[in-house]
Amino acid sequence: MRPWVDYYWRVRWEGIEPHEQPVIPQSRIHLAAEEGRLLVHGINRRTFTRTLTGTGHVIGASFRPGCFRPFLRQSVRTLTDRVVPAGDVVGVDDVETAEWLLDPSRSDEQLVDGMNRWLSSAQPADDRVAFELADLVSRVEADRTVVRAEQLAAIAGVSLRTLQRRFDDYVGIGPKWVIQRCRMLDVAAAVHSGQPVDFASLATELGFSDQPHLTRAWTALVGSPPATYRNRA
Known part of the structure; x- marks a missing residue:
């Protein structure tokens, strides 16, 4: 498998x-x-x-x-x-x-x-598009500089609309959501690392406009600001 x-x-x-x-x-x-x-x-x-x-x-x-x-x-x-x-x-x-x-x-x-x-x-078929998209998402997970769907479309060598259609059909959600969730998981990894976190620098590195933008996105996802979540964790 x-x-x-x-x-x-x-x-x-x-x-x-x-x-x-x-x-x-x-x-x-x-x-x-x-x-x-x-x-x-x-x-x-x-x-x-x-x-x-x-x-x-x-x-x-x-x-x-x-x-x-x-x-x-x-x-x-x-x-x-x-x-x-x-x-x-x-x-x-x-x-x-x-x-x-x-x-x-x-x-x-x-x-x-x-x-x-x-x-x-269940006899799954070999599906070139499925495997290509899996590799593409792996790229997003590993590369923090990928912060926009347009970047990912360029990496894939297709139009943004084509990329969106493929993600909806194969992944079940659009590329913008996938990228944002990967960056949120990067925040989760930082707050669970046990090391001090400079959230302003982290926001810039992950493509957020500023620290309040990161804070709003994280709070909407987990219900509390990242610093509060880190202290509780």
Whole structure:
């Protein structure tokens, strides 16, 4: 699954009190075994919170941006801000596999193997556009100087309108949103680094007009200014 899947992940929890975990979504689709099904998590444009109670685990696959399109065989935009059972949109029954994956006795290696088997049964196609867009988003994630969709269109060698259409169809969201979210994740990495942060310099580096612009964008995403968030974290 390497051409399509970036990585597999597993979350385990055990606690007496419920734990609320905020999540800043990325520009990628996740497939996760939970609640007795394999659930496809489309791109969520807003920060959300998951509540973990008791004891349990979730196993999931994080797809390279654009690379769930070969499984879905239609526009990924239909999944944006939605969570749907995988069998309903991929056409391969997921209930038995989800039950197997949610068995707490399984090792990580067994879980990855089980997820691989189900994904292989969906017979994804090799899709040049999907792989090109995945590489393009990787460029955005790694290169902080990419701050505008027009820059990304130039890198891709296509018009801005063509880039927008491809992102809507394959990634599920426009290139402007993807770039802005990558830069917000750069802010998150800075505030979690444990090192002092010069937010004015960081704002300039990430393409914001000034520090108040960065502060407004971050506050709209997580509900508090970055300095407040850093102190709480």
